[in-house]
Amino acid sequence: MNILYGFLSKDTGRIIIKGEEVELHSPQDAIIRGVGMVHQHFKLIPPLTVTENVILGLEPVLRRARAEKLTGAKQLSSLLPIDFKGAADRIQKIAEENGMQIDPKTKIQDLSVGLQQRVEIIKTLYRNADILILDEPTSVLTPQEVDDLFLTLERFKESGRTIILITHKLREPMALADRISVLRDGELVGTVNKEDTSPEALAKMMVGRPVVFRVEKSPATPGDVVLSVDNLTVRNKRGVMAVKGINLEVRAGEIFGIAGVEGNGQTELIESIAGLIKPVGGRILLNGRDITGVNPREVREAGISHIPEDRHKRGLVLGFTIVENSTLGRHYKSPFATGPANQLIDLSQADHLADRLVDTYSIKVGDIHNLASTLSGGNQQKVIVARELAANPKLILAAQPTRGLDVGATEYIHNVLVSMRDAGAAILLVSAELDEVLSMSDRIGVIFDGQIIAVKHPSDTTAQELGLLMAGHNAGYSAEEAVA
């Protein structure tokens, strides 16, 4: 898709847009031909306003034409004032035409993620795009926001625009698309019409074998309380209170799922348990031992493994080899460290471990001495999961463990987590994907605005009810009631 949008150049082959073969050297080339892209990670500048972001790269200069006639040089026009008012009016008009509400004068950083995505869409419309590429557009939205987005996209379709939707969730193409192409390992597996296929058939095309959607697991047999969080309050990086008095308990042999829209305190909750943020108040107990505010290494020593939500930022050192990554966190302990005071690294032990992990978790690698950055996202995540579970933890903090992974890898990681549960580990699962929380958890806590506003059993609830709770409706529960 980056090739189609001109970010990358193609090696061979042809791109034909509207019957004309084109060479795309830069996004500019693609934009001119009416291609617009909404990236999974938004390309917006937070401190700037909606208008400023939308016109970026295409600034409407006041009386540009006259200026060019006078000076004869295009470059000089960049010194002239920008027609903000005209741009804002046009943005407003585009938004209204497509049933979107947006104030062009607000800053991006003050908008919710769903609204930011609208800005991205408006950005493409402002450039008169009639081919719209959406890369994983729903990964950051609540179920309700997803419905809104789909309504907007339906409208585009009716107005004659082309939409290319890239997603790994099966529900979406089935709900929205007319034709569905399945890619696997850089190859086109096939293209089918929506009417002729089913989610099961698509999953089979994606993975190459039949996929079971429901996670197969036996009922949980919870043991003793492993983790207990007591009235925890945490501030986020900007100093705003993000976790406002959370109480929860996770037992051995149990998966406790936390459902919620991103940015409601999940990150801070997990990171404070992992020792990365010092909580403001409250206590965290692991097997009855107070581990509040200790450093990450001691947390790990106490038996907690952490699968971070952002695998590139927190999970892996991309410039390290797979071997080096597989010992990260245990590298200073025997058998990986030897010599006086455990200060030397035993390379062969690390190689052993990496070999073993690659084998047991069937991680696709060329060579264990390759850099982690050469792996695909799914295999990178498998490296992290393998590493974290190899430490034999009592508690696993699994934050978005399957984000951005294909169906096969997701299924694999789910099964691994369930088998860890059955082996007696306590698992705290945080996911933005409601389906994942529903199918994996033995109990589900809904987090909203830094509080657990409800705890449900998956059998007693529905996605609709959880979706409403996630959006803050029915926030009448108090924190005390939330503890099951």
Next chain:
Amino acid sequence: MTEESPEEEYVNKKGGFNLRVIYDRIIGKLSDPSFHKTAIWSTGSIILALVVAAVVMVMTGYNVGLAFLTLLWGAITQFDRVLFFGTPLIFTGLSVALAFKCGLFNIGPEGQLYMGAMAAAIVGYMFSLPIVIHQLTALLFGAFAGFLYGLLPGILKAYRGTHEVVTTMMMSYSALLFTAWLVAYPLKDTTQTLDRTPEILATAELPKLLGPFLNLSLIIAILAVIGVDYLINRTVLGYEMRAVGQNPTAAETAGVNPKKNIALALGIAGALAGLGGSGEILGYHHLFQDNWSTGLGWDGITVAVLGNNNPWGVLAGAIFFGALRAGGIQMQRIAGVPLEMVRVIQGLIVLFVAAPRAIDWLSKRGVDYAIWLKRDRVPALVHLCTSGIAGASAIICLTVFGSFSTMMEAGVVGSGGSVTLLLFLTSLISIYALIELLMRKPRGLILLVFAAIEWLLISAMGYVARSMVIVGQSLVFGVVMLLMVVLVVKVFPETPVDSGGDN
């Protein structure tokens, strides 16, 4: 020079057992494309720098052939000096390289070197200790002084977020001024007019290895290379430092303390620079004189850049710089080219290493031309000749311009002002035309026409000045250029621009 580095790396690492494994690893490393890239960049930068330096020498009227010959000869015949000049650069280069592995840019090896040297000098002349112990103590104190002077910005960076580039550079100047004050007042040898400490005791001097220059600090430097390589690749501390350098948040998540590692990395970097300074004092200078190093620390940054922050690369880079220095002295003596030319070359190398796009661009153009030549030989050849003549014109213009301006300064030529100006203009246009032609843009041909007209103008001026050499040469250039342009336009009008790609 950097190509040899990984070989040495593994030979030294594995110490000699299991030859087969070593052999495989060397081959693996040598066939690694990223290593190839680094090697090509480094050697390419050196070659480009030498070419540009040659043009500068030609412009300023020196004998390029003789200069390079003496440079090379000087470096080969005085290998002890090469190593001597390279020794402190190994330390300072390692200092920069080690900090870089932890994601830090240590700009301050100069200051750390001064503090280390000062500490070593003080221990050297103030205390009376038995031999061996005295040297070791002095070296240790030197390293420790450097350690502290590196640790301070490290702590500031780790716990207060102060950017290390600012603090280390600033502290470099502080160290220079502080030591200058020390030798001017409290520690001044009052029997001397110059600002310097008394000489260190003979027990503190490092033994000479070979000749009057080379001393034991070279051995210490090579041990330091091995030590740093080992530290980075084989110890827990080095592993953590690299993890922090690559991705501090992931390291933190995995229970590594990034702050401790940052502070320690700058501290060890400082210790290396300090050790280098002590080695210089104890091994050669034998006293601390105000402003003695003349930029060994700054050169260390260059050496680290050239060696791609690999300890063995640093060793190679430092020896190369030592060779430039030693050969440069010879060059100055015999060819009369000032030693500053060596500085020019050093600067140019950094420029080209830091701007790999220039080399990328050239190699891309080269490949491009090769493909074209293979596809349709004749037009490509003609086009290549056109570029060639533009290049030749640029070089000749610069040469003549250089000698003309020196002649004018010397008063040999009275009124060559307009000719000189014209020559300079022509050279600029020729260079521009060359670039455009290499990119296969039609504008290059238009520029070439301009250059030809200027050559014809020069030839007319030469006729006025009754200099038949100028007339002949410029006439030939002008006519040939015009012919080439006509040939390209008339005979091969479809100059393919499509496969040129962007630069």
